Amino acid sequence: MTKTIEFDWQLVSETSLHIHFDAPLSRTLSQTIGTIAQVLLSQHNDSIMNVTPSHNTLLIDYLPYRISPKVLILSIDSAIRHTSNTQTDKTHEVVLPAYYHPEVGLDIHQYEDKGLSLAQLIESHTQASYYVSALGFAPGFAFLAGLPRELTLPRLTTPRVHVPKGTVAIAEQYSAVYPDDSPGGWNLIGRCPLALFQPQAQPITPFSIGGQVRFTSISRKQFLDLGGELSSDTPHSNSHR
Known part of the structure; x- marks a missing residue:
């Protein structure tokens, strides 16, 4: 089992959540962030307006009357754990x-x-x-x-x-x-x-x-x-x- 990546979060506006991943920059981290972004957009396509991934962060723009930060955090945590257990290097x-x-x-x-x-x-x-x-x-x-x-x-x-x-x-x-x-x-x-x-x-x-x-x-x-x-x-x- 791959070690789970830790993260912290901060509300940067009423509609934006900033996620920072506590891990060294690496191919694995980037693949994990990319997967999380895809999962969030797939699971919450009616409540997330945009997900912007970067080197070790995610910026999530969402509709607060449709989803809460708590639900987003739970989704991110679940996606990280799933990715850590299943991720391979077989990237296109x-x-x-x-x-x-x-x-x-x-x-x-x-x-x-x-x-x-x-x-x-x-x-x-x-x-x-x-x-x-x-x-x-x-x-x-x-x-x-x-x-x-x-x-x-x-x-x-x-x-x-x-x-x-x-x-x-x-x-x-x-x-x-x-x-x-x-x-x-x-x-x-x-x-x-x-x-x-x-x-x-x-x-x-x-x-x-x-x-x-x-x-x-x-x-x-x-x-x-x-x-x-x-x-x-x-x-x-x-x-x-």
């Missing part, structure tokens, strides 16, 4: 093709400055096994934990005003793919040709909390054949950061 894996090259990875030089070649960067980034520890910042943006220690870099002091859709990036202990054009302060190392947020599709994103993710290296031609775009307006100097 999302494979993300990525084109790694300075023309799309403007911060690759930072690794080269540290003595890590492009080939070593690619090998390290693609051999790692990642899991989704949070979704946020933008629709379809997944914080991917499991980054090898040698690839960690701090966020940029000043974010870029434009990061192209599909950009593969690194910040601190996470990797990610920008699902759309947006500002961003992460370090850019490549680009993925896949659409990672499609509002009209089901599911709208391939990512789920606790889900497994892996990167695979592709050539420039493969990137273009898969529908990838090489933006002509990507900034090329620090003055754009």
Whole structure:
């Protein structure tokens, strides 16, 4: 039997309950949080408006005239105990093709400055096994934990005003793919040709909390054949950061 994860809770408004899980950040914790979110929405779909999972928290927006915090807490406790007894590692894996090259990875030089070649960067980034520890910042943006220690870099002091859709990036202990054009302060190392947020599709994103993710290296031609775009307006100097 897996040890039950402890949690505490706090009412943050008349309609919102904040849950904090007392456990180290891990793949198991993320999978547990993702399962709990699904269970809550399934069991109380007439009284819960939204469940927002993150690295070690859940924010539950509910209708107080239909359900009480006490019932929600009992449901969470039950879901944790059930998940602890039945959870396996057989999670669906999302494979993300990525084109790694300075023309799309403007911060690759930072690794080269540290003595890590492009080939070593690619090998390290693609051999790692990642899991989704949070979704946020933008629709379809997944914080991917499991980054090898040698690839960690701090966020940029000043974010870029434009990061192209599909950009593969690194910040601190996470990797990610920008699902759309947006500002961003992460370090850019490549680009993925896949659409990672499609509002009209089901599911709208391939990512789920606790889900497994892996990167695979592709050539420039493969990137273009898969529908990838090489933006002509990507900034090329620090003055754009």
